[in-house]
Amino acid sequence: MLFSDAGKAVRFDENDVRPMGREARGVRGMQLEAGQRVIALLVAEDETQCVLTATENGYGKRTPIVEYTRHGRGTKGMIAIQTSERNGKVVAACLVRTDDEIMLITDTGVLVRTRVSEIRELGRATQGVTLIALDQGAVLGGVQRVAESDAQAAADDAADSSSAEDGDA
16 A cells, blocks of 8 residues: 555555566555655555555544455555644654554654544545644654553463463472
8 A cells, every 4th residue: 555645645566566676666655746755655454454554733633444345556546634724734644443542743853542443434535534633833754553562472372381381380
């Protein structure tokens, strides 16, 4: 999946892109209008994931990946999130699961960690909900899924299994 800062997304099968040499120019993944740019490339593991999109004015939403239908590459794409004066441009798109946590980062250095389950699941062509309250003049710079929760969960599981073994001895 490719996402543009204009709120558009293209989903296509990776087999639609033929193998090429390192020096090749590649193929068109998404058709962009003047002033637009690609902000994210996502590779979905399965159909149970959601796409979290966020805009520069602190709005965003979670949308099930199945709502992004597969089309041919090289198209302008379908609406991933409404861009408007309220929302601003799209700054991030990432794959998440309900039990994940994300970190929101502003251009003024404010970091907010939140659970994905607290963000409403909405359809593709909606404006989204407030993810972070921004100070005057600040913009959301990016969103990142927190990987430590996965490592911590694995460590907790290992600790639980070793305590169970100690209890049996």
